Amino acid sequence: MEYRPTIGLEIHVELNTKTKMFCGCKNEPDENHPNTNICPVCMGHPGTLPNINFEALKKIVLAGLALNCEIAENTFFERKNYFYPDLPKGYQISQFQSPTCANGFLEIFGKRIRIRRIHLEEDAGKLMHDQNECHSLVDYNRAGVPLMELVTEPDLNSGDEVKEFGEQLQLILRYLGVSDANMEKGQMRVEANISVSQTEELGTKVEVKNINSLRFARQAIDYEVKRQTEVLESGQKVSHETRGWDEKKQATFLMRSKEESHDYRYFPEPDLPPIKTNDSEINLDKIRASIPELPSQKTNRFRDQYGLPDSDIRVLVFNRELGGYFEEIISELKTWENIGYLTNPGPEQLPKLIKLCANYRITELQKIMTLQKNNLSEIGNIKISPKNFADFIVRIFNKEISSSGAQTLLKQMFETGDEPKNIIEQKGLSQISNTEELIADIRRVIAENKKSVDDYKNGKQSALQFLVGKAMAKTKGRANPQIAKQLLEQEMNI
Ligand code: ADP
Numbered sequence: 080m081e082y083r084p085t086i087g088l089e090i091h092v093e094l095n096t097k098t099k100m101f102c103g104c105k106n107e108p109d110e111n112h113p114n115t116n117i118c119p120v121c122m123g124h125p126g127t128l129p130n131i132n133f134e135a136l137k138k139i140v141l142a143g144l145a146l147n148c149e150i151a152e153n154t155f156f157e158r159k160n161y162f163y164p165d166l167p168k169g170y171q172i173s174q175f176q177s178p179t180c181a182n183g184f185l186e187i188f189g190k191r192i193r194i195r196r197i198h199l200e201e202d203a204g205k206l207m208h209d210q211n212e213c214h215s216l217v218d219y220n221r222a223g224v225p226l227m228e229l230v231t232e233p234d235l236n237s238g239d240e241v242k243e244f245g246e247q248l249q250l251i252l253r254y255l256g257v258s259d260a261n262m263e264k265g266q267m268r269v270e271a272n273i274s275v276s277q278t279e280e281l282g283t284k285v286e287v288k289n290i291n292s293l294r295f296a297r298q299a300i301d302y303e304v305k306r307q308t309e310v311l312e313s314g315q316k317v318s319h320e321t322r323g324w325d326e327k328k329q330a331t332f333l334m335r336s337k338e339e340s341h342d343y344r345y346f347p348e349p350d351l352p353p354i355k356t357n358d359s360e361i362n363l364d365k366i367r368a369s370i371p372e373l374p375s376q377k378t379n380r381f382r383d384q385y386g387l388p389d390s391d392i393r394v395l396v397f398n399r400e401l402g403g404y405f406e407e408i409i410s411e412l413k414t415w416e417n418i419g420y421l422t423n424p425g426p427e428q429l430p431k432l433i434k435l436c437a438n439y440r441i442t443e444l445q446k447i448m449t450l451q452k453n454n455l456s457e458i459g460n461i462k463i464s465p466k467n468f469a470d471f472i473v474r475i476f477n478k479e480i481s482s483s484g485a486q487t488l489l490k491q492m493f494e495t496g497d498e499p500k501n502i503i504e505q506k507g508l509s510q511i512s513n514t515e516e517l518i519a520d521i522r523r524v525i526a527e528n529k530k531s532v533d534d535y536k537n538g539k540q541s542a543l544q545f546l547v548g549k550a551m552a553k554t555k556g557r558a559n560p561q562i563a564k565q566l567l568e569q570e571m572n573i
């Protein structure tokens with residue numbers, strides 16, 4: 080029997096509200112002067128009182144609805160008591176018994192991953208151990224920042240699935256505008272619970288922390304699955320512990336054995352009133368109506384509407400800007416009567432134009448910008464207007480420019496933002512399809528390549544291709560290759 084991996088995730092995400100969760104301090108993740116966004120409330124001074132930030136509550140409800148959760152009608156905050164130097168109050172205000180959102184799901188690779196709960200709490204400060212040799216420092220700018228914690232059921236079964244879940248979640252949160260969910264910046268933090276088992280019953284889980292990217296999450300899980308399998312194979316037991324991910328060693332390491340379970344002594348926060356989620360402050364219908372088109376819906380629409388391959392759709396959905404830009408170009412293309420003309424018009428041409436457009440927009444521009452796949456969002460920000468891009472596509476489609484001419488043109492458009500028409504004129508890029516213009520060069524090619532002409536006459540087809548190449552070279556790539564070919568055949572068969 081194989082060892083089947085099981086993974087459940089606990090994911091923390093900082094919400095991008097203007098102010099902190101329970102005070103008026105600014106929520107500025109990029110503030111790099113330590114301890115500037117602090118006040119007596121988030122510093123836990125005696126006698127101060129917290130105040131609920133309803134913007135944070137709306138954002139978590141929005142996320143919950145987009146993730147198919149039920150929203151609790153009544154919820155309240157609790158104190159989770161523990162001491163740590165990054166937690167000035169000595170307790171964290173959190174939700175334990177009544178998470179705002181519960182029983183949702185997110186579909187990845189056509190599989191439903193159940194979301195057990197999403198609750199709201201406050202972040203702690205940041206401890207810095209590497210600033211000074213003899214003591215650690217604390218920056219409390221982050222203390223009290225709204226944090227959502229999402230817990231999945233143990234429904235994931237591989238590192239790949241976890242990476243996909245994380246990426247889809249990140250994308251949804253960005254579409255919703257509730258967080259940038261940038262893992263390098265600590266705005267999204269993933270903890271993975273991992274076990275392996277040969278039976279229906281789940282094995283003992285190990286919790287892996289310190290994961291700074293989704294790629295590391297996948298690596299950590301793959302490593303841990305292998306390690307646990309080896310432990311069991313050798314007849315030992317997996318111990319219930321917390322491990323970290325060491326990126327340099329590409330291995331997990333023991334952080335602490337989790338034998339003793341914490342007693343957080345949760346009790347209702349006496350300084351905050353209970354919350355009704357459907358009152359004047361938070362209107363569920365209004366929030367539901369404000370959910371934008373989500374990545375999965377956009378994926379389906381792009382498939383139905385544009386018939387693009389899944390790999391292109393993924394790029395356009397993951398890069399929202401790029402997707403938006405692409406759609407602007409398409410709408411320009413639909414009104415092509417206004418921007419130019421098609422040599423053979425008709426509605427059946429649109430899919431071909433769309434395909435060309437995706438290809439140039441994604442692949443060719445990527446080459447020009449020498450971008451990595453994960454850097455593609457930059458393509459959305461370039462200075463070629465959708466109208467000029469559509470014009471460019473129509474000209475390729477009409478064979479006014481050759482494919483090598485198109486490369487040059489696109490590069491120029493990228494650098495100058497100029498209209499295709501001007502660049503084509505300046506650079507002499509227009510393709511020559513006019514037989515009268517081409518015939519002299521064709522005759523010259525025939526005169527200069529006697530051997531190939533003989534080969535062709537003796538039935539060697541590859542000789543014709545060679546001569547087309549010569550004709551292209553003679554016209555500096557501007558000859559329409561089909562026309563050049565026709566003319567060559569015509570002239571040699573005289
Ligand atoms: P605990 O009480 O130890 O915190 P929970 O039941 O609250 O455990 O689950 C915490 C997380 O661990 C959840 O994401 C859950 O899906 C996951 N999990 C629970 N049991 C297992 C297991 N045997 N293997 C992998 N993940 C698990």
Ligand code: ZN
Pocket residue numbers: 099102103104116117118119120121122223
């Ligand atoms: Zn404050």
Ligand code: MG
Pocket residue numbers: none
């Ligand atoms: Mg738990």
